Amino acid sequence: MSDPRGQAELNTFPRLLMQHAQQRPTRPAMREKEYGIWQTYSWAEVAQNVRAIACGLAELGFKRGDRLGIIGDNRPRLYWSVAACQCLGGIPVMMYQDAVAEEMAYVLQDAEIKFAVVEDQEQVDKMLEIREQCPLLEHVIYDDSRGMRHYADTFLLGLDELQSMGTAHDKSQPDFLDGEIRKGEPDDVSVMLYTSGTTGKPKGVCQTHDAFIQSAKGGCQFDKLTENEDILSYLPMAWVGDHLFSYAQAMVSGFTINCPESGETVMTDLREIGPTYYFAPPRVFENLLTTVLIRMEDASWFKRKIFGFAMDVAKRCGAEILDGKPVSTSDRFQYWLSNLLILGPLKNVLGFSRIRVAYTAGAAIGPDLFRFYRSIGINLKQLYGQTETCAYVCLQPDGQIKLDSVGKPAPGVEVKLAENGEILVKGPMLLKSYYKRPDATAESINEDGYFLTGDAGFFDEDGHLKIIDRAKDVGKLNSGSIFAPNYIENKLKFFQHVKEAVAFGNERDFVTAFINIDLEAVGNYVERRGLAYSGYTDLAAQPMVLQLIKECVEEINAQLASDPMMADSQIKRFLILHKELDADDGELTRTRKVRRKFVSERYAVLIDALYSGKSEQHIETDVKYEDGRQGKVSADLKIEEAKTFAPQAAKTAA
């Protein structure tokens, strides 16, 4: 270990916790809203509770190396159970609380779980349902006793009872737990997180204390996080990001985590807490913005006017002021005024008044959305990482924000590109192994110790990493330049009028695309222009709509042309599909990802038409309706040519 002296023994989470309990016993470690009032737990209280749970588990027969399933919403006692399990040298296995019983059975079996701490009756019922399939499961401990009065099963135990058992145990053998904590090594597995399993069965990722502590330390240094931060913990505990932000970083820097009252109250709780450090997927930021804009539309004309003024000012110079770039005095004054009148109160309504650092990740964020939050003065940044890397690979440094990059490699992380453009990473944050899957572990880490992320990307001139696609989807055009369908599709999907897009071009001369319009947005657009339409197919065939989408495509082409890597990927020809891509027809996965291969086979005739120079193509497609009936949709689709730009002319055209 390269830690300075004195820090060396703080190399496991239980040791960090006990240290906080000594150094800052009265500082708030956690808050939870109960009966409408925020209840605070200090570090000393947390440590006390963790001890009780740990001793209670030991009393039940929990041994070093045993796995403890954790299932539920973000509740303090579930976080304590994670720490308690680690005190005993056990491995907490974080599970998604909204998974159905069957999916839970898989994880329980795979991780050979004997003990589980679950939130409430709902989860207990799932455990009882799959008990037969999981003979190893011996004890299920529940946090919330509501509705549990009639459950007499000895297999179940309330967390309250467990804690009182543990408190008694801790009193009679006060050295026991300290001894257990002393046995912990930084190289022990501290947690198991399951991959989402979009490709095959989920795999249990084993991360060590050291990996998460190093990642958390790196992140805290990078963003100068202190014990004074407040974070709202509302994303699933089984997700690597929550474990990093709400658990590892809080344990490392000693800040406060706040648990919302319930899933539906998150927005209110956010406003009441006013976190200083915040994470949300792009979807959440988008919903927030939509709510604001809708409410502004209902406001009086005067309010709308000031709002419009403030937004214009923010758009002009907000992001620059945030980045510390030179801005004229007059703009500064106008921004100050806007902030006083609109931006400040707006941030307050959203609960963003105190935010110092906010992150988003998980999906591509639209440039307009990203710019909006930065322009109103919220230091929103992007990061890149995966479960196998403790969600810690690249971070955007303050003041160096680029919309389409994920920033620079984080402290202690080495990133390099393979020949096919795949991103390889190495550092202390790498997984120890996949649980019981040496084959998968060997496949994902190469001989030099680099983890293969499966993502393709490249570094720009400033050393920022740009992610373009999944490596396996990336192909080549006949001209030899790179073709990244997802990258192009994502750009298209940022337009509100485009719902879905599928780009083609691998081993072709140029790029073409299928477009699905957004029925609501486009419908609204044409209605305001006095055009009537009868349904999706009719709307999609309207010349006005074709023109609208054409403009979108051409805008994308201009953007692509300005990027030397992507200039050849401009969309030459496109068509608007006559039906929405649908999971029921097998065109999308249940998580709404396009099944590329299936779509290209099903619509082979359309692809041929796109590449053959025809201007129209007839198509007839079988569809399945929601009630299970079969039907046919047929249409004559127009194929449009879009303007493309020469790489050097792009800047002026855009």
Added chain:
Amino acid sequence: MAREIGDVILKMEGISLSFGGVKALTNISFDVREHEIRSIIGPNGAGKSSMLNVINGVYHPQEGQVTFRGEIRRDMEPHKAAKQGIARTFQNIALFKGMSVIDNIMTGRNLKMKCNVFHHALHWGKARAEEIEHRKKVEEVIDFLEIQNIRKTPVGRLPYGLQKRVELGRALAAEPSMMLLDEPMAGMNVEEKQDMCRFILDVNDQFGTTIVLIEHDMGVVMDISDRVVVLDYGKKIGDGVPDEVKNNPDVIAAYLGTSH
């Protein structure tokens, strides 16, 4: 089940109610036992709501007698019923639309407030402590009904299903020993109905509250009731456990119609 159905606490004997020449109820007798869920069903205009209003003391029957907990009631008024621990909800939601959910549920605590209006106006001394106590109870109800997210929303802005839940909350806040629910599931979709059923069963189970329920939806009634009374044109045509009632030819006729 843990809750034990106890003795008869409410007895209706030979109840007849008429408005001028219209006979709403004719010679109806039935009883309600402690801790049970007792449903009153029947087609439109069968006299179900009238029956509930008789129990509640809104209507005074011309004939018959009502015995509640061993005491024969005369000249019953709704507020007396409330004092005896009977709370109710209404078919057409009767909440204060402009007030928040918390305030609406707080009104259910009204009878339990001891301090006088001056203390309350000044929010001082005992009144303050009392209000905190009541607010705590209200929060427990909110937690129970899982409506934390709408705590501060004006009721008028809520969808119908949630308003119904708030109304149940107000009745619950009075900590009643008996609740009268007038079509708690009318106009709801399947999911809302399921939620409401669960809450009714939970209330009955956790607090032991006796529940008298009017409902149209036969499926719901048969699933959650202990015993069912069936009315048609103001007359009782059936009474018993759900299975018994379901197979009663008169009930089938009243619901499905017969060829005359």
